[in-house]
Amino acid sequence: MARMSMVDAIRDAHDVMMGQDPNVIAFGEDVGYFGGVFRCTAGLQAKYGKGRCFDAPINEAGIVGTAIGMASYGLRPVVEIQFADYMYPAYDQLVSEAARLRHRSAGDFTAPITVRMPTGGGIFGGQTHSQSPEALFTHVAGLKTVVPSNPYDAKGLLIASIEDNDPVVFLEPKRLYNGPFDGHHDGKLVPWTKHELGEVPQGHYTVPLGKAAVRREGDDITILAYGTMVFVAEEAARMAGVDAEIIDLRTLLPLDTDTIVESVRRTGRCVVVHEATLTSGFGAELAAIVQQECFFHLEAPVRRVTGWDTPYPHAQEWDYFPGPQRIAEALKDTLAI
Amino acid sequence: MDSQRLSLRVPEPRYRPGDTPDYSEIRIEAPGETRRPAVDAPAEDMRDVGYGLIRVLGDDDLAHGDWDPGIDGDALLAGLTVMLRVREFDRRMLMAQRQGKTSFYMQCLGEEAIACGFQAELASGDMNFPTYRQQGLLMAAGYPVVDMMCQIYSNEKDPNKGRQLPVMYSSKQFGFFTISGNLATQFVQAVGWAMGSAIAGDTAIAAGWIGDGSTAESDFHSALVFASTYQAPVVLNIVNNQWAISTSQTIAKGGAATFASRGHGFGIPSLRVDGNDYLAVRAASRWAVERARADLGPTLIEWVTYRAAGHSTSDDPSKYRPKDEAATWPLGDPIHRLHRHLVALGDWSDDRRTALESDIAAEMGEHQAHAESHGTLHDGPKPSRDIFEGVFESMPPHLLRQREEAGL
Numbered sequence: 001m002a003r004m005s006m007v008d009a010i011r012d013a014h015d016v017m018m019g020q021d022p023n024v025i026a027f028g029e030d031v032g033y034f035g036g037v038f039r040c041t042a043g044l045q046a047k048y049g050k051g052r053c054f055d056a057p058i059n060e061a062g063i064v065g066t067a068i069g070m071a072s073y074g075l076r077p078v079v080e081i082q083f084a085d086y087m088y089p090a091y092d093q094l095v096s097e098a099a100r101l102r103h104r105s106a107g108d109f110t111a112p113i114t115v116r117m118p119t120g121g122g123i124f125g126g127q128t129h130s131q132s133p134e135a136l137f138t139h140v141a142g143l144k145t146v147v148p149s150n151p152y153d154a155k156g157l158l159i160a161s162i163e164d165n166d167p168v169v170f171l172e173p174k175r176l177y178n179g180p181f182d183g184h185h186d187g188k189l190v191p192w193t194k195h196e197l198g199e200v201p202q203g204h205y206t207v208p209l210g211k212a213a214v215r216r217e218g219d220d221i222t223i224l225a226y227g228t229m230v231f232v233a234e235e236a237a238r239m240a241g242v243d244a245e246i247i248d249l250r251t252l253l254p255l256d257t258d259t260i261v262e263s264v265r266r267t268g269r270c271v272v273v274h275e276a277t278l279t280s281g282f283g284a285e286l287a288a289i290v291q292q293e294c295f296f297h298l299e300a301p302v303r304r305v306t307g308w309d310t311p312y313p314h315a316q317e318w319d320y321f322p323g324p325q326r327i328a329e330a331l332k333d334t335l336a337i
Numbered sequence: 338m339d340s341q342r343l344s345l346r347v348p349e350p351r352y353r354p355g356d357t358p359d360y361s362e363i364r365i366e367a368p369g370e371t372r373r374p375a376v377d378a379p380a381e382d383m384r385d386v387g388y389g390l391i392r393v394l395g396d397d398d399l400a401h402g403d404w405d406p407g408i409d410g411d412a413l414l415a416g417l418t419v420m421l422r423v424r425e426f427d428r429r430m431l432m433a434q435r436q437g438k439t440s441f442y443m444q445c446l447g448e449e450a451i452a453c454g455f456q457a458e459l460a461s462g463d464m465n466f467p468t469y470r471q472q473g474l475l476m477a478a479g480y481p482v483v484d485m486m487c488q489i490y491s492n493e494k495d496p497n498k499g500r501q502l503p504v505m506y507s508s509k510q511f512g513f514f515t516i517s518g519n520l521a522t523q524f525v526q527a528v529g530w531a532m533g534s535a536i537a538g539d540t541a542i543a544a545g546w547i548g549d550g551s552t553a554e555s556d557f558h559s560a561l562v563f564a565s566t567y568q569a570p571v572v573l574n575i576v577n578n579q580w581a582i583s584t585s586q587t588i589a590k591g592g593a594a595t596f597a598s599r600g601h602g603f604g605i606p607s608l609r610v611d612g613n614d615y616l617a618v619r620a621a622s623r624w625a626v627e628r629a630r631a632d633l634g635p636t637l638i639e640w641v642t643y644r645a646a647g648h649s650t651s652d653d654p655s656k657y658r659p660k661d662e663a664a665t666w667p668l669g670d671p672i673h674r675l676h677r678h679l680v681a682l683g684d685w686s687d688d689r690r691t692a693l694e695s696d697i698a699a700e701m702g703e704h705q706a707h708a709e710s711h712g713t714l715h716d717g718p719k720p721s722r723d724i725f726e727g728v729f730e731s732m733p734p735h736l737l738r739q740r741e742e743a744g745l
Binding site for chain 2: 066072089092103108141142144165166
C-alpha cells in the first residue's frame with residue numbers, strides 16, 4: 001500500500017494490466033516516449049517497448065478507429081484522447097462502431113477498448129480543455145461510462161474497464177489528478193498523499209463497474225455527484241451545516257440505481273450536482289429516475305446544480321463552475337421546503 | 338494580377354440524362370503499358386503507376402505484359418464461376434426485394450471481378466473490412482449462400498439475428514468484418530487490425546474497402562495517415578465505380594488526377610487498375626498482398642469500374658445519368674471479358690457458359706428455397722424479438738428492467 005496521485009494510480013493500472021496481459025497496449029497523442037501530457041503513461045514505453053506503448057498522430061478518429069480494428073483482431077487497447085474536448089472527431093467511431101459491433105454482428109465481433117480522456121475544468125483550460133461530455137456517452141447504447149474521483153477508485157475502475165469485454169469511456173477529472181478539490185479555487189492544493197483515498201494497493205484489484213460509493217452517510221438529504229464534484233459537494237454540505245448523504249456514482253452507465261433509490265427514499269430530498277452544462281445533462285437522467293422511483297418519498301423537488309448552459313469560459317471559469325457556495329444554497333433551499 | 342469577382346466551381350459528370358454518352362475519345366492504356374514495379378521498390382519511384390491503368394486482357398482477348406498473373410485455365414474458370422454465381426445471387430435477391438421479401442438490396446453488377454479476384458489472393462486468417470458492395474469477397478471465400486440470403490430476409494436463421502439492414506453481413510471465420518452501413522469507418526479499422534497483427538507478430542494481413550465517394554470522408558485520410566506512419570500490413574482498396582448514389586466521382590475527386598494518386602503524399606505505393614479485367618485484378622491484388630505479407634507496408638489501389646445498376650433498390654439512376662451509359666462504358670463487362678479470354682484460350686465456349694449458368698441458376702434456386710423456408714421479412718419464422726441481448730456482454734440492470742417492461 002502506498003499513497004499516490006491519481007496520475008500515478010492510472011499509470012499503475014496500465015502497468016499492472018500490461019504486465020499480466022500481452023494483449024493490453026496503450027497509445028495516443030504524446031503517450032509514448034513522453035508519457036502523456038498529464039504523465040499518465042510515463043515509463044510504459046521504456047518498460048514494455050514501442051510495440052505496446054506508442055505515440056499516435058493527432059487524429060482522434062484514427063486513434064479510436066485503429067483501436068477498434070486492433071480489438072477486433074484480439075488486442076485490448078487502452079487509448080488516450082488528450083482532452084475530452086478533443087473526442088468529437090472520434091465520436092462516429094465510438095457511437096456507430098465501438099458501441100455497436102457486438103450487437104450488430106450478433107457477437108461475431110466485439111470492441112473491448114478503453115478510451116481514456118481527461119475531463120472537466122478548473123485549470124484555466126478555456127472552452128477546449130474543460131468540457132465534461134459524459135452525457136454524450138451515456139446516451140449511446142453499448143458504451144459504458146466511468147468517472148473516478150480519487151486514486152483508489154481510478155486504479156480499480158481502470159483495471160475493471162480494461163478487463164471489461166465492452167467499450168468503456170473512462171473520464172478522468174483533471175482537476176483531481178494531483179489532489180482532492182473542495183471547490184475553493186483560491187485555496188492551497190492538498191496532495192493525494194495527504195488524503196486517505198490516495199492509499200492505493202499494489203498489484204491487481206478492481207472496483208466493479210456499476211457500483212456507486214457512499215462517501216458520507218447522512219439523514220437529511222442525498223447529494224448525487226461524480227468526479228470533481230464529489231469533494232465540492234462534501235464541502236458544500238459542511239458549509240451549509242447539513243447532514244447530507246453523498247453518493248459518488250463512479251460509473252454513470254451502468255448506473256447503480258439501487259444505491260440512489262435506497263438513499264433518497266430514506267432522506268426524502270435530493271440534489272444532483274455536475275460540472276457539465278445543465279440542459280440534457282446526466283443530471284436530467286438522475287432527476288427523472290429519482291422522480292419515478294422515489295416520488296412518494298420526496299419532500300421537495302429534485303434540484304440540479306450544474307455548470308451554466310454556456311461554453312466553458314476562460315477568465316470567468318469560477319463564474320461557470322458550480323462551486324460549494326451555490327451547492328450549499330441549493331441544499332438549504334431544498335431543506336427549507 | 339488584377340483582382341476579379343470570384344466564382345465557385347462545381348464539377349459535373351460528363352453526361353446527364355438525355356445526353357448520348359461517348360467515351361470513344363478517352364484513351365485507355367494498352368495492356369502492359371503501365372509497368373510492373375518490384376514489390377519492394379520505394380513508393381517515390383513508382384508514382385507513374387498511380388496515374389496509369391494496369392490492364393492485362395487485350396482487345397484480342399489474350400493476356401499481355403508483365404502484369405499477366407499466369408493463372409491456369411482451371412483457376413480462371415473458377416474465377417468466372419464465382420463471378421457468375423455472384424451475378425445470379427444479385428439477380429435473385431433484387432427480384433426478392435421487388436417481391437416484397439426484404440426491405441432493401443444492393444447489387445454489385447459490373448464490379449464482380451474486383452472482390453472475387455481480390456479474395457482469391459488472400460489467405461485464411463486475413464481480414465477484409467468491406468463496404469456494402471463486396472458480396473464477392475464472401476462468396477469467393479466459400480461462405481454459405483443460404484446464410485447470406487437468411488441475412489437478407491432477416492429470418493429465424495439470420496446470422497445477425499435480424500438486427501442489421503440486408504447485405505450488412507458479418508463473418509469473422511470467413512475474414513469479413515461486420516458491415517456498418519455508415520461510410521468509411523471501416524477503412525481506418527482495417528489499418529488498426531493490420532497494426533494489431535503486426536504488434537502480435539502474426540502473419541495475417543488486412544484489407545480495407547471504400548468507394549470513390551467516401552474517399553472524401555475524414556476516416557479515409559485517417560487511414561492513410563496511420564497506414565503510412567506505422568507501415569501497416571494492409572491493402573487499401575478504393576472501388577471507383579464512378580457514382581456515389583447520384584453524385585459523380587468528380588465531386589469527391591476534385592482536382593486530383595486519380596484517386597490512386599491520393600496515396601502519393603503519404604508515401605504509400607499506389608496502383609490504378611482496370612477493375613473489369615479479372616487478370617489485372619488478380620495480378621494487382623497479388624502484388625499488394627505480397628507487399629503486405631513481406632512486411633513491406635501498405636498499398637493503395639484504385640479499382641476503376643462502373644456501377645452498372647442503381648446504388649440500391651431505393652435508387653433510380655435514370656434520374657441523374659444516361660440510361661445507356663453502362664453499355665458505352667469503355668472497360669466493358671468483367672464476366673464477358675473473362676469469358677472471351679477463356680474462349681480464346683480454347684476449351685471453353687458459349688455453350689459451356691450457358692450450361693454453367695444453368696447449373697448456377699438451379700443451385701441458387703435451391704439455396705433461395707431453403708432460405709425462404711426459414712422465413713422472409715414479412716412472412717414465416719422470425720428472428721428472436723429479444724433486442725436487448727448482446728448490447729453488452731452481460732445485461733446491466735437498466736436493460737433487464739426495460740426488457741421486462743417491453744415484455745420480451
